Amino acid sequence: PKFVFKTTGLSTLSLASNKFTGTVELIEFMELKNLFSLDLSYNKLSVGTSGSDSAFSLLPQFNSLMLASCKLQKFPFLKNQSRLNMLDLSENQITGEIPNWIWEVHDGYLPYVNLSYSHFTGLQVPCHFHIHQYLDFHSNLFTGGTPLPLRSAIYVDFSSSKFTSSL
Secondary structure, eight states: OGGGGGOTTOOEEEOOSSOOEEEEEGGGGGGOTTOOEEEOOSSEEEEEOOSOHHHHTTSOOOSEEEOTTSOOOSOOOOTTOSSOOEEEOOSSOOEEEEOGGGGGGGGGBOOEEEOOSSEEEEEOSSOOOOBOSEEEOOSSOOEESOOOOOTTOSEEEOOSSEEOSOO
């Protein structure tokens, strides 16, 4: 509903697991300066990531950004997110490599990352994991050698990939 973009005092917006349809551009949320938690997961929405990198820098500083199953086709540019603790972009249509800058978000402290059930082919190298406790990359199209996350990781899932190296 378009009224959402006029509710400027909103801090949390969870519209997950409904039957919303249509298309919404992620940059439409930039006017909601107080928004720190956004969950649009598991609807029939298409969330677009068009716009320049500088436009994405105007998004609110999210603590939690949950966009699972939102028909994303491009990795949203979140490099300027300095408070992000939870990122869920699972079950989308993003292809290619996971960009290196994602490991620098929130000064390298991004505890929860779920990028499962997408079409990622690997990680951009060199990959510099920092403080990431929960990393879920299962059911992607990774090949080659298995990336090694930091020792601080508590949960790492690379299952259902196509790695060819030995452990």
